Amino acid sequence: MPNVTFILPDDSQMTVAAIEGDSLMQTAVDNGVEQITADCGGCCSCATCHCIVDTAWLDKVTPPDEMETALLESAIEDCQPGSRLSCQITVSDDLDGLVVKVPESDW
Secondary structure, eight states: OOEEEEEOTTSOEEEEEOOTTSBHHHHHHHTTOTTOOOTTSSSSSSOTTEEEEOGGGTTTSOOOOHHHHHHHHHHOTTOOTTEEEGGGOBOOGGGTTEEEEOOOOOO
């Protein structure tokens, strides 16, 4: 099982075992990351699963498609280079050790 570290808004860290094939959003929800509310259930339509992928991992996650990019640009005020919707990142063994920052929720 790949491990994922979530850096929470208070800078505390939570490292969890993820299930390969699950979305990063599902991993966050299953492990009680409260700031990832995932209101749309992973349909890439609400941006309540916004996270920021650590720059060291940007080349290892699949790049965002046009729909994700458009939603991020329209819904997130402080979009950063690593800003992603966690529902669009599929966990794999290649992502073992992935680090993502969870910003304070705007919702």
